[in-house]
Amino acid sequence: MESTETDVSREGPVRLLSAVALGAVAIASLRKRKRLLALLSGAGAVALGYTATAGDTSAEQAPRTSSIEPTSEREGMRCAACGEPIVVGQGRQPNDEGDTVHDACLE
Known part of the structure; x- marks a missing residue:
């Protein structure tokens, strides 16, 4: 491109x-x-x-700030309960301490 x-x-x-x-x-x-x-x-x-x-605030020039954690194994997102990697598409949510865990590990 x-x-x-x-x-x-x-x-x-x-x-x-x-x-x-x-x-x-x-x-x-x-x-x-x-x-x-x-x-x-x-x-x-x-x-x-x-x-x-208003100035140069186009989407390409604006700094990206995101609270979304990376979801690939390469970037190291792991379940806080079992330690297994969380892959794209897997259900996940924060536990009581605010750590990201698999939906299955939360139960």
């Missing part, structure tokens, strides 16, 4: 131009007394303008 660095760098200006265009549509709609169209395009202009100027 190719890098999308140029797409990300163009994202802000494109959103800003779209916000300006929607703002112009909102003003023109108000002059023609089309209130619903003016309201919707004005809301779109505000939303696009906000996302264009």
